[in-house]
Amino acid sequence: MNPCPCGYFNDPSGKCTCTPQKIHNYLNKISGPLLDRFDIHIEVSAVKFDELRDKEQTEPSAEIKKRVDKARKIQSERYKGTSTSCNANINAEQFEKVCIIDDEAEQMLKSAFESMGMTARAYDRVLKVARTIADLDNSEVIKSDHILEAVQYRSLDRKYWGK
Ligand SMILES: [Zn+2]
Known part of the structure; x- marks a missing residue:
């Protein structure tokens, strides 16, 4: 979607x-x-034209794919023998078991939940995305960095530019 009716906000x-x-009215729709x-x-x-022409080396897709495959493998092993294939479609029972967060992450999640006025559904999504970020990081436990990154991916919950 566009950030505003004309599309050029920011x-x-x-x-x-x-x-x-x-x-404000546009975002509230x-x-x-x-x-x-x-x-x-x-x-x-x-994206600006110069950026499209920029030949500076970025991480090749093949390298990124390796990380994704690894995280996928962690998940397929975690959910072996269940009908779940990845973090996105875990049920409530699995949620309790696999979304284990440390104390610092808990505090961060609490303050994000309160300051952003998160719904229960958004909370679930943040934790599931954080679970995947932790998998990409090869971490058994969800840490505060993983929560922080997942919260960044909820920019419309924050709706900061519409206020
Ligand atoms: Zn505009």
């Missing part, structure tokens, strides 16, 4: 002509229950 070009009220159904929402700014 764009370095400064071309956005929307009033704060207009942006997307209901919370709808947003709750997405695991991840992040803000991406428009």
Whole structure:
């Protein structure tokens, strides 16, 4: 979706002509229950031509795939013998067992939950995404860094630019 009706909010070009009220009304059209159904929402700014032409080396997809495969393998072993294939579709019972977080992560989750006015559904999604981030990090326990990253992927819960 666009960040505002004209599509240029926060764009370095400064071309956005929307009033704060207009942006607020626009964002409010997307209901919370709808947003709750997405695991991840992040803000991406428009790509500039120079960036497209930039030949600077980034991590090759093949390397990223290796990490993803590894995390997938951890999950298929974790859910062996069940109808679950990955963290995204765990049931309530599995949730309790696999979403183990340390004390620091617990504190972080609590403050994010309160400050962002998270719903129970959003809370579940954050923890499941954090579980996957922990898997990518080869960590049995979900740590505060994993929670922090997962919370960053809920940018529309924060709706910071519409306020
Ligand atoms: Zn705009």
